[in-house]
Amino acid sequence: MAEGFKIDQRHGKSRVRVARVWRPPNRSSGGAHVIVEWEVDVSLFSDCLPAYTSDDNSSIVATDSIKNTVYGKAKECTKELTMEQFAILLARHFTTYYPQVTGAIVSINEKPWERVFIDGKPHSHGFKLGSEMRTTEVTMKKCGAVNIISGLKKLSLLKTTQSGFEGFVRDKYTILPDTRERIVATEVTSSWRYKFENISQIPPVPFCFRERYNGVKKVLTDTFFGPVDVGVYSPSVQNTLYLMATAVLNRFEEIEWVHLKMPNLHFLPLNLSSKENPNMVKFADDVYLPTDEPHGTIQATISRAMSKL
Known part of the structure; x- marks a missing residue:
């Protein structure tokens, strides 16, 4: 409540596009590469009421910082993981790293890159674009309560x-x-x-x-x-x-x-x-x-x- 009004608010960053490649540790020994391409939306619930009612931005997590966090966390993921695991990782980071953030919603669409087969054999680093798209939405509260919805489109x-x-x-x-x-x-x-x-x-x-x-x-x-x-x-x-x-x-x-x-x-x-x-x-x-x-x-x-x- 503020000045007799009720405010239900959240803020975040939408359509953050990131691709992550995992390569074998020893390139000379061969092995298959893995690539994912994600479009990430992050929305934060936070105690930043003064930013709306006055000129106090001291509690706002900048949306540019949210975007850069997506890239930074992707870099930290040295082992292959799914989009659900990445969404959980992001949601957990935002709800634990920032005291004022009480909850987070992380939605991800995964572009359908599929491994190419040549003469019936899987190519080590070749991919083609498939049809249906994977989706997920993870909602997490600071207490650790979580809601995980996965799906597909097209x-x-x-x-x-x-x-x-x-x-x-x-x-x-x-x-x-x-x-x-x-x-x-x-x-x-x-x-x-x-x-x-x-x-x-x-x-x-x-x-x-x-x-x-x-x-x-x-x-x-x-x-x-x-x-x-x-x-x-x-x-x-x-x-x-x-x-x-x-x-x-x-x-x-x-x-x-x-x-x-x-x-x-x-x-x-x-x-x-x-x-x-x-x-x-x-x-x-x-x-x-x-x-x-x-x-x-x-x-x-x-x-x-x-x-x-």
């Missing part, structure tokens, strides 16, 4: 059959026909919360956030597609979303909830005709018009009965 999935949509509400505005045969395509955005509530609860190595990310992505994609020979029928994007989320919760006990956003990217059947040629293009489950605007948007959060949303 995971594009499509199957050319085993999908339909029928039996939906019909009214005077409905022109969409029922179908049991269509293309279903989406670009998945997902996030999931780990059950850890204090930094002391985070398991040491061999627990690895990257391995868990790869596992979640595999469960999501495997559930979407089904077995390689026959697939699995999808009566709606809603049902597929639910099955994907519950499969993750059933597979990984340390995950409390899963949020999925799955736009329905339409592939419209193409029929072309004219007076002279009424069957110029006759659709037979083969020629489509891909569209991404407008698109249906389906999203839901699936959680365990006692989880905290």
Whole structure:
């Protein structure tokens, strides 16, 4: 409270881009290089009320210092670590190093650099840009309470059959026909919360956030597609979303909830005709018009009965 007003404030630095390379200790002996490229956002909760109500900046951690801390801490990480571990490291630094900082939120997007394979063999230092992007957001308080949410963006999935949509509400505005045969395509955005509530609860190595990310992505994609020979029928994007989320919760006990956003990217059947040629293009489950605007948007959060949303 200040002068009869309530102030809820925080400050930080956004879109701090940093890349970190880990090389083998002895370059002459060979070995694989590792690179990560991160976009880091840091937001600090701090007791700096006089900076807002007067000309006293003595308690402000400058946003330029926040940016430089990201670079400095990246330099200190001589051993490979995941973006979740780096976010935890940053959040812990800001909440312990500065007495006036009571909490921190660190969000990171990781660009999808993937190792190149030449003649079936992994290249030691060659990478190509992939598609989906990894994300994380770590919220930490000075007492060590922590909230870790990881996720992914732009995971594009499509199957050319085993999908339909029928039996939906019909009214005077409905022109969409029922179908049991269509293309279903989406670009998945997902996030999931780990059950850890204090930094002391985070398991040491061999627990690895990257391995868990790869596992979640595999469960999501495997559930979407089904077995390689026959697939699995999808009566709606809603049902597929639910099955994907519950499969993750059933597979990984340390995950409390899963949020999925799955736009329905339409592939419209193409029929072309004219007076002279009424069957110029006759659709037979083969020629489509891909569209991404407008698109249906389906999203839901699936959680365990006692989880905290």
